Amino acid sequence: MSDKPRYFPNDSPTLAKVSDPRSELIHSLTTIILGAPPQNPWNGQYKGLFTGPTSIAYVFLWLSKTHPDLVIEGKSGKEWCLEYLDCGSDQIALIPEGIKMGFKNEYVASRAVRAAITKDMSVVDEVLAGVRKMHEVIGEGENELFDGRAGTLVLLRTVRFWVPESKERVNEVMRMLCEHIIPRRPWTWHKGSEFLGAAHGLAGIVLQIVLCDLGFEEKLESSVEELLDQQEEDGNWYIMMGSSDKGGYVQWCHGSPGVLVSLLPIRDRFPRLKEKLDMAIEKGRKNVWEKGLLVKEPCLCHGISGNMLVFEKDEREHFMSYATWERVQQGIKDGSVIEANDHRYGLLFGEPGRAWAWMVVDTGENLGCPAYSADV
Numbered sequence: 001m002s003d004k005p006r007y008f009p010n011d012s013p014t015l016a017k018v019s020d021p022r023s024e025l026i027h028s029l030t031t032i033i034l035g036a037p038p039q040n041p042w043n044g045q046y047k048g049l050f051t052g053p054t055s056i057a058y059v060f061l062w063l064s065k066t067h068p069d070l071v072i073e074g075k076s077g078k079e080w081c082l083e084y085l086d087c088g089s090d091q092i093a094l095i096p097e098g099i100k101m102g103f104k105n106e107y108v109a110s111r112a113v114r115a116a117i118t119k120d121m122s123v124v125d126e127v128l129a130g131v132r133k134m135h136e137v138i139g140e141g142e143n144e145l146f147d148g149r150a151g152t153l154v155l156l157r158t159v160r161f162w163v164p165e166s167k168e169r170v171n172e173v174m175r176m177l178c179e180h181i182i183p184r185r186p187w188t189w190h191k192g193s194e195f196l197g198a199a200h201g202l203a204g205i206v207l208q209i210v211l212c213d214l215g216f217e218e219k220l221e222s223s224v225e226e227l228l229d230q231q232e233e234d235g236n237w238y239i240m241m242g243s244s245d246k247g248g249y250v251q252w253c254h255g256s257p258g259v260l261v262s263l264l265p266i267r268d269r270f271p272r273l274k275e276k277l278d279m280a281i282e283k284g285r286k287n288v289w290e291k292g293l294l295v296k297e298p299c300l301c302h303g304i305s306g307n308m309l310v311f312e313k314d315e316r317e318h319f320m321s322y323a324t325w326e327r328v329q330q331g332i333k334d335g336s337v338i339e340a341n342d343h344r345y346g347l348l349f350g351e352p353g354r355a356w357a358w359m360v361v362d363t364g365e366n367l368g369c370p371a372y373s374a375d376v
Contacts, residue, residue: 004338007250008293008322015314016321018361025358027325028351029063029072032056036345038083044345046092048102048109049154049371050146051346057084057113058370059352059359061162064117066363081117085110094130101134101141102151103371108134112155116162124166127159128173135177143187144200145208145372149177153208154371161375174212181205182219186241194241198258198372199301202227202241207262210269211376217269224270227259228280235287250291252306252369256284257292260310261369265376285310297332297340298323300353300369308357309369320361323354347371 018024036044038053046052063070063077070077089110096106103109108130115123131152142148153174160170181187186194187205195201206223209216231237236256239249249255260281267277292307300306308319321327331337343349347356347370356370368374 004295006248006294007291008295008336010289010293012318015318018317018321018324021317021320021358021362024320024324025067025355025362026070026072028355028358029059032059032345032351032355033073033080035351038080038087040086041088041091046089046106046110047346048104048106050104050348051343051350052089052106053084053087054089054106054110054113055347055371056345056352057081057110057117058158058347059355060084061113061117062356062367062370062374063359066359066365066367078117081113085114085117094133095137098147099134099138099141100147101131101138101149102145102147103154104146104151105134105155108152108155112158115159115166119163121163121166124159124163124169127155128169131156131173131177135180140184142189143181143184143205144189144195145204146199149181150205150208153177153212154375157208157211158375171212171214175214178209178212178214178216181209182216185223195239195254196227196230196237196241196259197239197252197254198262198369199253203237203259203262204372207266207373210266211373221270221273224266225273225276228273228276231259231280231283235283235285236291237284249302250288250307251294251302252309253301256287257307257310260284260288261306261373264310265368265373289315293319293322295331295336296338297328298354298357299340299349300356301348303353305354305357306369309360312366313364317361320357323357 042053049055060077060081092106094107111123111127145151156170156174160167188194189200198204206220237259239254252258288310294303296303298304304319304323308316332339347353360367
């Protein structure tokens, strides 16, 4: 980013409001449909909930719950969800090149979302059989979110949340994965490094195991405490264990926003650490408030749409006042906003993530982070 500041100053004496969040939501969803319409085969990558048609279908799945009567370009959220699931995902192999699990696995992700929207138990069976097979074939493999077992837990939880009658069978497969992951700390990723954040690290893996609700908290308590001990003085978190970097990133994938989104849903699960957790969350929120209005075009992974999720209702709306369509377009035009240039229609990097953020603001509800802490 050269000399350009990473964030806008957040020094207004009052909280900003968004005049019409519903219109912003509709505009965002319409942008997706017109810019990346459902087609078979898909004109782009198939990468599960990360990017591609399944990541868009996931947003419309949730729209069918939060806004069941909302019609976009003539169709409901459920109808759009089904259309994006019919873009060739059924032709993707279970074991793709590279043999990876995680929420980027198109075979499992597309079937998880299809099971959620249709409640079809035969599709649930395909998901569970696919996960068991992948677990067997992959061996040690990865344990993080994108390409590892923690991300597969996200997909299983999606099935369990939307298809309650599958709970017992899903829990059995979840337990199998959790029992594989837990004893394999340190959970390393890229070049054997132990990352701390949501996308590839300790915070994300711990969260996914705890949200399985299978009683593994005692085995994870020391890991949570270690994560808290890695918080910097300014409230941010280092990228990797051991305070070995000075990245200064304040975003979901690396830094305080992702760690906070991980800690908030589980802050009451560790009674001995409750005071320490509350202090870390307060300190981290201050860091995001001061440095989290990022100048990158709003997205979940590294932008305002993801950072706003660490706050409550009014603060979330204040952050999203910087992410309105008009303000972003003006910022791109005058150079104050850095335009996104990859995965524009993917959930993590693009417009679907912005649509999710507008769903949160419009409903006033804490829906969690999609493909991460939602579906609970």
